[in-house]
Amino acid sequence: MKKKIIIATLSLFSVINVYAQENQLDNDSKSEKKLYLKGNALLIPIGVINAGLEYQLNNKFTLQGDVLVSPWKSFSGHEAQIYMGTIEGRYYFKEAFKGWHIGANISAGTYIVQKPNYWNDRPYVDAQVGLPTPYINSQLYQKGFSFLFGVEGGYQFRLADNWNMDIFAGFGSSQDFYKGYVRGTGERYDSANGYNRSGEIIPYRGGVMISYRIK
Numbered sequence: 301m302k303k304k305i306i307i308a309t310l311s312l313f314s315v316i317n318v319y320a321q322e323n324q325l326d327n328d329s330k331s332e333k334k335l336y337l338k339g340n341a342l343l344i345p346i347g348v349i350n351a352g353l354e355y356q357l358n359n360k361f362t363l364q365g366d367v368l369v370s371p372w373k374s375f376s377g378h379e380a381q382i383y384m385g386t387i388e389g390r391y392y393f394k395e396a397f398k399g400w401h402i403g404a405n406i407s408a409g410t411y412i413v414q415k416p417n418y419w420n421d422r423p424y425v426d427a428q429v430g431l432p433t434p435y436i437n438s439q440l441y442q443k444g445f446s447f448l449f450g451v452e453g454g455y456q457f458r459l460a461d462n463w464n465m466d467i468f469a470g471f472g473s474s475q476d477f478y479k480g481y482v483r484g485t486g487e488r489y490d491s492a493n494g495y496n497r498s499g500e501i502i503p504y505r506g507g508v509m510i511s512y513r514i515k
Contacts, residue, residue, distance in 0.1 A: 333356045333357075333515070334396065334515060335353060335355050335514055335515035336354045336513050336514065337351075337511065337514050338351060338352050338353065338364075338366065338511045338512075340507040341507070341509070343368075343507055346375075347370075347372065348368065349369040349370075350366060350368045350509075351366060352365050352366025352367065352386075353365055353366070354397070354511065358396070360392050360394075361389070361390065361391055361392070361396065362389075362390045362392070362396050362397070363389055363390075364387075365385070365386070365387050365388075366385075367383075367385050368382060368383075368384040368385075369383055370382040370383075378414040378441075379412050379414045380414075382410075382413065383409055383411070384408070384409030384446075385407065387405060387407075388404065388405035388406075389403055390402070390403035397456055397511075398457070399457070400454070400455050401455070401456065402452070402453045403452045403470075404452075405448075405449075405450055405452060405470065405472070406449055407447070407449075407450075407504070408445070408448070409445065409446050409448075410445045411442075411445070411446065412443045413441065414442065417437070418441070419438065421438050422436065422437050423436055423437075424436060424437050424489060426491055428490060428491045428492055429491055435482060435489050439482055439484075440480055440481070440482060441481055441483055442481075443478060444476060444478025444496075446474055446476045447475045448473065448474045448504055449472050450471055450473065450505065451470055451471070451472060452471075453468065453470070454466060454467050454468025455467050456511075459510075463512055463513075464513075465508065466510075466511055467507075468506060468509070469506035470503070470504070470505035471501065472504065474502050474504060475497075476497065476498045477495040478495060479492070479494075479495060480496065
């Protein structure tokens with residue numbers, strides 16, 4: 301499944317790139333290239349910043365770059381620091397910035413988090429050796445980096461002059477490299493040599509972007 305997600309993502313990027321190149325010259329003289337500044341209104345109430353720029357390549361293709369910053373050293377008692385950057389290519393079925401769209405994206409980020417499966421007070425068992433440890437799960441957190449490949453879909457529409465709303469969601473493959481630590485002491489809680497590695501299919505993009513045209 302992970303390989304299928306990565307292949308689909310790269311294939312969609314290739315299609316977007318080919319079509320964008322084929323249509324670039326034809327549309328250079330026909331349409332003005334627009335640029336929108338965007339912010340995710342859905343995440344602001346929880347103190348997470350997700351902002352970026354979406355640039356028009358031609359009448360149906362755009363390129364978006366955005367960052368996500370979750371600065372929480374503790375959120376409801378859990379570490380939740382995430383710093384991620386994403387590049388996304390989009391195809392609009394009607395025209396750029398209007399109506400339904402699909403896209404493919406590649407992301408990279410670093411994090412200090414406590415994974416949801418550690419939100420309990422059960423004793424931690426070292427997965428490398430299968431032995432119990434003196435720690436409980438809620439004492440532990442993870443620090444590392446990730447690479448993500450995924451696809452998305454959504455709908456964008458006009459709110460007012462120069463203002464749009466973009467509703468979108470996406471999922472893909474997350475490849476994670478991390479080390480586990482004990483809260484308070486900073487010591488490793490597992491016996492792994494170097495980074496642990498995990499991979500999973502997750503929803504990692506989504507929200508309601510409010511966009512303002514700056515060009």
